[in-house]
Structure formats: C-alpha cells, structure tokens
Amino acid sequence: MTEKNTVRVAVIDMNKGVANQGMRGILSILEAYRKSTGIALEYEVFDLRLKGEIPSPDYDIYISSGGPGSPYDGEKEQWQQDFFALLDAIEAHNRLEDVSKKHVFLICHSFQMACRKYKVGQVIRRRSTAFGIFPVFLTEEGESVFKGLPNPFYTVDSRDWQVINPEDLEFSNSEAQVLALEKERPHVDLERCVMAVQFTEEIIGTQFHPEADAEGMKMYLLMEDKKAAIIANHGEQKYMDMLQSLDDPRKIQLTQQHILPNFLKEAILALQEA
Template identity: 55%
Template sequence: GYDLYISSGGPGSPLESEGSDWENHYFGWLESVIGWNNECTEEQKKHIFFICHSFQLACRYFRIGNVCKRKSTAFGVFPIHMLEEGKQEPVFDGLTDPFYSVDSRDYQVIEPDHAQLINMGAHILAIEKNRPHVPYERAIMAIRFNDHFIGTQFHPEADATGMHMYLLREDKKQTVIENHGEAKWQSMVEQLQDPGKILLTYQKVLPNFLNLAMGEPALTHP
C-alpha cells in the first residue's frame, strides 16, 4: 500500500454517481484507509488530500454538508477566505488571507452540519468570498476532516505557468471566451502572472501536506 494519497478532481458529478459501482469502490477504499488508521500506530497512519470532486464525495461520505449544483459555473481565479481554524492549519502555513486559487466547478458544498463536524472532530478551514449582494450561502472551500484527512474545493495543484500557457493557446482562449466572456479570460491571464496568487498557493499547500504526511515539519514563512 501507499503512505499517502492525493485524490484528484473530476470530471464528473458528485451526485449522479450515487450507488454506482465506481462510487462504491471509492467509498470502499476510503473505508479501508479509515480502518487501517484505526488499527495502526501513529507512524503508520495514511494521509489523504481530497481535491474538488473528491472533496465533494468525501463531504457526502462523512455527511457533513449539502453537496448540490451551483446556480452557475464557478470558473476562474478566486480569493479564498480562512476561518480561525484555517489560520492555525499547518497545510496553509505561508499563505496570505485571503489567498487565491483556481476554481472550476458546477457543484458546491454548503449548509454544514455542525453537529456532525463536532462529532468527527472536523473543522471548516476556509470559505469562498463574501457576496452580500447575492442571497446565496457561501460554499465551503476547505475542511480538515481529521488529523490525517484534509480536503479543498479549489485546485492547489494548479500550476500558474502551465495554466498561463494553456490559456494562451488560441483554441483554449476561444473556448473560455465563448463560455465565460473575454473579460474572464483576460482576468485569468493577468492573475496567473501574479506571484502572490496562484503561484503562492501552488508552492505552499500540497508541499506542506506532503511534509506533514511524511513527518517533516511544515515549511514556515519564506
């Protein structure tokens, strides 16, 4: 077996897979890791990082929020706001508040079940930006499920340089403009070049997770 797992994003619906063989296998794997961690020593425990689609599935598995379809697709570079627990989270060490991430999703996790969170010892680490002019609940952007499992709605693996080159390709540029407008394309290209945004998230979140999972101290502020 492996010492740690990074469970990636979609494509796919976190709702339509309910009851499917694929989802049953996925939840079976998750149960097996939980079972292993319950039986072994601290040094042997396995760590999991859930990203986007996997994060939504984990929230369904643990029954800690309402996984639902968004009114409109979230696509672009967005600020992520830390809650108090997020400011103490070693995986977020070295980030600003807010920090920035790439988000691309049709689904979200809202309406957290606080009783279940307390029962699990889980904590919401971050939420999406405040939108007082819109009557929608803010989506959960990161959860510490337990000492060994953490998940994010956003994409910490998004590589700013690679994404920048990708968006400059004429076919991808046209796809983004057709679906989201030229202003969105221009905004993403500009923000991907900002070293304090996507690049910082890329340099901190998953490296911090890997260091913690391997028993190394989290990287401190540069």
C-alpha cells in the same frame, strides 16, 4: 514506510479520461518534492473512473484528483464503492495504536465525494459555473497545510457543484472542521461555499485546485476552444484578468508552492516519527 524508508504515494486519477492539467500538476509537485528533499519517494497512478483501478490500503500517502461531472455520478458504480471502501480502510488503519498513519489529500471532485460520504454540508449544483482565480478565506481552524500563505490566498477554482452548510447541522455530527470558505458576496443572497475541510486528522480536502500552476493554467487558457468558451460565458475582461493574474507571484504560484508540499511534509514527518 518500507524497510528501505521509501515513501509510497498513490495518486488516484478521477478525470475519467478527460484531458486536463491537474494530473500534470500533481505529478510535477511530487517530482519537485522528491528532488528538493532527497527523500526516496515513489508514486503510482490509478485511473479509477475510466479503468476501475483502485490502490491497495498499503500505501503511505494518497492524493485523489479533481474530475469532470457530478459528484453523484458514481452512486451506483463499483468505482465509487471501491473509493469509499479505501477511505474506510485508511480510517480503520489510522485508528490502530502504534502504527504509522496514512494521510490523504482530496481535490475538487474527490473533495465533493468525501463531503457526501462524511455528510459534511450539502453537495449541490451551482447556479452557474465557477471558473477563474479567486481569493479563498481561512477560518480560525485553517492553518495546517496553509502555513506560509496569506489570508486570503488565491487559487484556481473550476466547478459546477459546491458544498454549502446553511445551518451548521451537518458539521455538528462530524469531527470535520471547515478550514476555508469562498469570499463573501453581500450583494448575492447565496451561502458561502466550503473551500477546504479537515475530515479527520489525516484526511484533508480542498474544493479548489492547489496543484494548479501558472504554466499549466496559461496553456489551458490559450487553447482556442477554452478561450472562446471563457469569453462567451464570462466576458473578455474576465479572460484578460485571468491571464494577467497568472503572472503575479503572490497568487496561484504561491498557493502551488505551499499547500501540497506542506501536506507531503506533514505526512512524511508523521511517518518518520512513527
């Protein structure tokens, strides 16, 4: 924190210029948190994939968004090198003694990239797109930012890629902990994909979208092209079920009210204690 006790948040936009509700969701949570707590919180947005903007390592908190395309898209790109270098710099800082720790939250595309970087499981393409409101199941390690949520809780999931770990080989070589998994599908011979990981004590990520709110999701679903695509790919009943789920306060509304606010609370408390 600065001398004026201002909390500085860097928001990394991974959307590559594609219109989305995710950034609006992240920024609205930051605004609501600032208003409800009275904490002097400032944030700045960095458009990484489209403009190559990368925050310096001197922010207090980092939130990196989801985005379109493959988590391997940046393999030979400068923006991926910059992103991974930033995570390295944050880790190096956090290993120092007597410093305020920097906290990071990684969402969807950013989460998949982090799983590649930290060699957590296998990042592979799904057989079909996952899109909808689904239950997520916490593991024994899964508390942290999930305090106040039931098990399972419900969230928005939108992805063509997934992280799986068929033989627990990768996780054994990392300090990472799996915090949540997708639902069991006994009738399908496929691994349960990883839905949340604690990469280090200060770096956490989710496959799903904790920033998604009912208002933004409804706006998205009511767009004619999105409606047509969902019905074509998943059927009209799935579309109607999704709309109905948005009105249930026990589902994504509850998730949106807990996960990122819990993360901010933990990160700011650590800054204050330091």
